[in-house]
Amino acid sequence: LIHDDLPAMDDDDFRRGKPSCHKAFDEATAILVGDGLQALAIELLLDKLPLTMSAQKTVVITKELVSANGFMGMISGQSLDLSELKNPNLSLDMLSFIHNLKTGKLIVACFNMAILASSDVGHIESEALKKFAYEIGLVFQMQDDYLDHYAPQSVLGKGASSDLLNEKVTFASLFSKDTLAEKINALYRDAIENLKPFGEQANDLIALTETLRLRSNGISE
Amino acid sequence: LIHDDLPAMDDDDFRRGKPSCHKAFDEATAILVGDGLQALAIELLLDKLPLTMSAQKTVVITKELVSANGFMGMISGQSLDLSELKNPNLSLDMLSFIHNLKTGKLIVACFNMAILASSDVGHIESEALKKFAYEIGLVFQMQDDYLDHYAPQSVLGKGASSDLLNEKVTFASLFSKDTLAEKINALYRDAIENLKPFGEQANDLIALTETLRLRSNGISE
Numbered sequence: 001l002i003h004d005d006l007p008a009m010d011d012d013d014f015r016r017g018k019p020s021c022h023k024a025f026d027e028a029t030a031i032l033v034g035d036g037l038q039a040l041a042i043e044l045l046l047d048k049l050p051l052t053m054s055a056q057k058t059v060v061i062t063k064e065l066v067s068a069n070g071f072m073g074m075i076s077g078q079s080l081d082l083s084e085l086k087n088p089n090l091s092l093d094m095l096s097f098i099h100n101l102k103t104g105k106l107i108v109a110c111f112n113m114a115i116l117a118s119s120d121v122g123h124i125e126s127e128a129l130k131k132f133a134y135e136i137g138l139v140f141q142m143q144d145d146y147l148d149h150y151a152p153q154s155v156l157g158k159g160a161s162s163d164l165l166n167e168k169v170t171f172a173s174l175f176s177k178d179t180l181a182e183k184i185n186a187l188y189r190d191a192i193e194n195l196k197p198f199g200e201q202a203n204d205l206i207a208l209t210e211t212l213r214l215r216s217n218g219i220s221e
Numbered sequence: 222l223i224h225d226d227l228p229a230m231d232d233d234d235f236r237r238g239k240p241s242c243h244k245a246f247d248e249a250t251a252i253l254v255g256d257g258l259q260a261l262a263i264e265l266l267l268d269k270l271p272l273t274m275s276a277q278k279t280v281v282i283t284k285e286l287v288s289a290n291g292f293m294g295m296i297s298g299q300s301l302d303l304s305e306l307k308n309p310n311l312s313l314d315m316l317s318f319i320h321n322l323k324t325g326k327l328i329v330a331c332f333n334m335a336i337l338a339s340s341d342v343g344h345i346e347s348e349a350l351k352k353f354a355y356e357i358g359l360v361f362q363m364q365d366d367y368l369d370h371y372a373p374q375s376v377l378g379k380g381a382s383s384d385l386l387n388e389k390v391t392f393a394s395l396f397s398k399d400t401l402a403e404k405i406n407a408l409y410r411d412a413i414e415n416l417k418p419f420g421e422q423a424n425d426l427i428a429l430t431e432t433l434r435l436r437s438n439g440i441s442e
Binding site: 003006008009026027028029031032033034035036038039040042043046049051052053054055056057058059062063066067069070071074075078079082 | 230264278290
């Protein structure tokens with residue numbers, strides 16, 4: 001996110017209501033802190049991995065996190081974001097594909113790591129969790145685009161949307177306001193549906209989903 | 222190195238005789254490729270780790286690489302480089318400390334990883350290898366500063382030294398030309414001395430050291 005806000009990328013002056021890192025400090029600091037946090041995330045994971053695991057599991061779990069951040073994940077997503085989102089004929093499939101690379105893969109990786117670490121998640125449960133993670137990632141971006149287009153600036157805690165200023169294709173430019181709100185609500189319902197088989201065990205994930213859905217009060221039922 | 226060349230950092234237009242990444246492409250690409258390569262380095266290591274190792278060794282070896290690149294290594298080194306090297310009263314100890322964080326730790330990490338992966342490196346041998354790695358890292362930087370100051374631009378394969386343009390403290394600003402050349406040659410001899418106990422087993426490391434020492438033909442005996 002710190003690199004995403006840089007002038008060479010999205011050029012965003014605010015993040016969550018505060019000056020973005022390169023504004024609060026400078027560009028060099030923002031580049032270095034982004035680099036350092038990437039390493040720190042992996043260090044934290046390595047510190048938390050139970051050493052009772054097999055070496056193979058240790059490697060596979062760490063690769064989940066590292067790959068989601070790498071050329072096969074976030075990096076390609078951000079690169080396509082910069083090169084393709086200004087194409088006014090971009091398809092819905094391509095837009096979803098780019099956002100899945102950019103943020104979806106990392107969200108799915110969080111679930112994959114937990115599934116790999118656990119010894120008692122069956123195939124059906126694991127597929128349901130991954131589908132939940134994919135859908136949460138996608139709907140999060142759809143709602144982000146909705147809020148960027150329709151929520152007042154005071155609610156967003158940042159300046160005018162850089163996507164709007166840069167004339168990027170977003171879910172809000174592909175659909176009308178009402179259609180997008182419907183799709184968002186439907187996707188949230190679908191996501192929650194995946195959690196049904198887990199009963200009360202999924203309460204935390206349901207609560208998280210509700211927190212996401214209600215953020216910024218931007219989406220009406 | 223790609224991030225190091227960015228305008229917000231050292232602002233170098235050339236690297237090894239070719240336009241640096243942000244010149245050949247653009248800044249966004251250079252930021253993303255640097256990020257992606259950091260992930261790729263860890264992925265390559267994870268792919269090469271023998272799964273017959275214990276999980277603990279797997280974790281400790283991976284942490285060696287990740288930490289050397291993180292806030293406790295390269296990131297702090299580069300940050301201090303940007304903030305401290307313009308102080309004309311910077312001490313030799315502080316300059317060496319900064320370069321050790323910036324590049325030395327990563328070179329030592331390469332040796333640490335191999336030592337950790339091996340089951341038959343004794344304490345004395347392991348200390349000798351780490352000292353060799355530390356000294357090679359330091360002398361590499363001293364020679365870099367020497368070449369930047371005294372070698373013709375055509376030999377360096379890059380434009381005028383950004384360190385010179387930015388009036389940074391370097392080993393070449395702390396010592397006269399002859400004294401620095403003597404120190405470099407002495408440190409190379411010291412480094413090689415560490416390898417004596419290994420006999421012919423160290424031939425590749427000795428050859429590598431010679432390649433470094435003779436690079437750019439900038440240092441006379």
